[in-house]
Amino acid sequence: MTLHGEGLKAEVGVRELHDRLSRYIRHVDSGGDVVVTMRGRRVARLSGVDVDDPLTDLRARGLVSDPQQPRQRMREWTRLTASGSISDLVSEQRR
Secondary structure, X not given: OOOOOOOOOOEEEHHHHHHOHHHHHHHHHOOOOEEEEEOOEEEEXXXXXXXXXXXXXXXXXXXXXXXXXXXXXXXXXXXXXXXXXXXXXXXXXXX
């Protein structure tokens, strides 16, 4: 049975979100927010992406910054040689 007139909740459990994911994504796309709960505890928030370039948004919020110096190129690659197999090296690292 489909309930077309039923409104979407602002807070939704994982099972209902799974069952009606497309409807909740359309709701978020139209500007809404949805808080996801797991066993009654809030665990996530779905919200729309307003910015075409997420990096621009992160810069504006002060969460990332551009590098101060241009990246330096490696002059020459050095080939490393191992004394054993990769398996031996991994086993040694795990000890």
